[in-house]
Amino acid sequence: MLRQMSTEVKDFSLINGDSMGTLENIQKEINKCKCQHEALLKEHEIIKDGIENNKTFAKKFQQRTEDKKNSLEVDDKKRTERLEKEQEKLSTSQKEQEKLRTEIMRMKEELESVEKKNDFLRQKTEVSTAVPEKKVVFKGKTAEGAHCQSFDANPRIVYPMEGGTALITFEDEGVAQKVLSLKEHKVQLGECTINVQAQPIQFLVPTYIEMDTQICPHRILVSNLPNKVPEDKLLDKLQIHFAKKKHGGGDVDDVDMLHDSGTVVITFTENNVAKGLTDQLEHKVEFMKNQTHKVKVTPFLNGEISRLQNRNSMCLRTVKLTGIPDIMELENLQDHLEIHFQKATNGGGEVESIIYNPIDHTTLALFTEDSPEDSQSI
Template sequence: MAFNCCCRLSDGRDLCAIRRNTFDFGRIMSDDAEKQVYGELVNPDEESRMSDAAAELKKYKHLIESADNDKSRLLLEKIEAETEKKRAEAELQSFMDSEDKVSDQFNRDLLEVQEERKSLDRVHQDLKKELYDLQKKLQLKRDESDSLRRRFKIEARIPVKAVKFARVQERDEAEDQVESVFTVTQTPSFLLKGGQALITFEEEKVAEQILRLAKCSVACDKAKMEVKPYALTLDPSVKFEVHIQVSKKSVRFCNAPPTLPEERMRDRLELSFSRASRGGGEVEKLEYHKDTGSGRVTFISTGVAESLVHRGKFCVDTGSDVVVDVLPLYEYQLRKFQTYSGAPRRTVLLGGIQALMDEEDLQDHLEIHFQKPSNYGGEVENIKYVPDGERLTAFFSEDSKEKEA
């Protein structure tokens, strides 16, 4: 029997040497058996030694079998480990390939996002520039609007007039209009900006003295500021008459949709407006425009139109009730349109005012300064200061002192 493997046991002995000794014990046992066959006597010590050798041989055979089993198991584990290693390497390679693909895709997406962001930044800058330009245009339009509003702002004051009943006067039925004339006068105005003030003196000569000065040094507690006086120029104002003729027999109506053919719709409207039970009266003439759903109706007698205008609504029967709006019928003309410009001789514009203190205190210091004759001032009739960041529109009325003069 031959063995090809050689290994060491756990106690450090060489397994191959043990095998050689085992062969020697085998020969000894074979020789002893042979002596026994031939009838020779066996030494008891030799027999004990042989028994121990046989037991040890059995032990070593068991160890060899166990080693062979361990070897087989290790070989199987090695094969399994190599298989697992190859699988892990393949999986790792797959992960690495996938990582490369993901990295490439990420880089492409990142480049796209960066390009998109650059594009959005450019659009954002363009929009900011456009917004800035529009804001500048809006500010210019606002300034223009303010100027036009100041120029054409109209304040209509209708004086109260006491009347009393005198007598009854017979009027001709042909007079079917109420005529009125209104005189409209625009109040001159001036837009005060931040850091400016208007000061009106009781005497015109005081304003002239102040305007001769290049600048005025105004003391504000421990500080001083330089204020520059300017002559005030107002925008042109207008004055005109409005002549209005309001019909006492005719009214306008709207919101009457053509739910029927035009002729039938006109007949229904005329029939409805002629019913006294609905607040109407006998109709002289009716016009209807189906495109706009509006028209006008003229009654034979006066009073019906006024009543309908006061109500503002009228129910028309067109198969179903339709509520239309009733409006007065009037004509107007603008006459005697005049433009004029005024120059307030007792008022001075002050510019370059610094906000050294709050509004009221600063206005008081300005008033005190320009009241002193030593500062070429005089009695102040009115003063108004506008702080920085604010605006105020000042209105001017006809100078009563010039009237008296």
């Protein structure tokens, strides 16, 4: 078609030479139209690609929407299942709670009944003791280990001594007070002189004790034991005897000898065994072959201090000496201190006992009751 138009243009130019300019303009318009046509084709391709992309995006979006919908349905189903389970648990918990309330009410009623029954026993086992004031004194004895720290009717006080100190007990209380009043003392040790300080010994001792005791449900106290049976064999025989059901016993957890009282504590794994054994006061135990011995079985009491009052107490005949350097052997240094404080010219007097604890050493001094008999005999 373009060729035909070109021929026609040539023919037309032959017919009318003045129209040459018009044909050139037409050619420009045609070229312009071609460019616009190509641009439109490109835009068409772009639009076509955009449509395809939109279709793809729409398809993917639809797929994601479908997946999300399925996921929400699954989550909703799981949530519903969990809710149902929680509701079941809540219902079960409410039922159990109601059972517990009923059980608590029943136990409260039983506890009130038991407390009423135990009031009488509690009154009988309550101990209220006023501790009399007693003087204590150091008599040269020491104690090793924490097991020595105890308090009973006869005072036994364990006093930790610092290094470089000494304890000296005078026969006369007045001498001790005079040494304390002088405070500082110059002691001759061979060719040198040392300054020592005299200090009082004070303790915090109980003056009043209230103790609540109760019967232990799984222990018994066995006394009236044979004297000639070795301890190991004695404990074994007791354990074997009281472990047997036919003797009223049960599973034994521990057997312990109390050497200070010569009794044995037997501990059972179950609580209901001890009472049955203590109801029968005497038990025949075979310690030797074909030979039995009657032992006494009594309840074991647990005690707890409910009230305790203390006071400061001063040791009137014992003086603490401090600031003693470690410049010679222990025995020599101790002898020099004793000789110095025995002399009346140094403010001293007769010494009943003395102990020196060197620097960097630890010693536990044992204070016992300063009885009137001891004072009269000095």
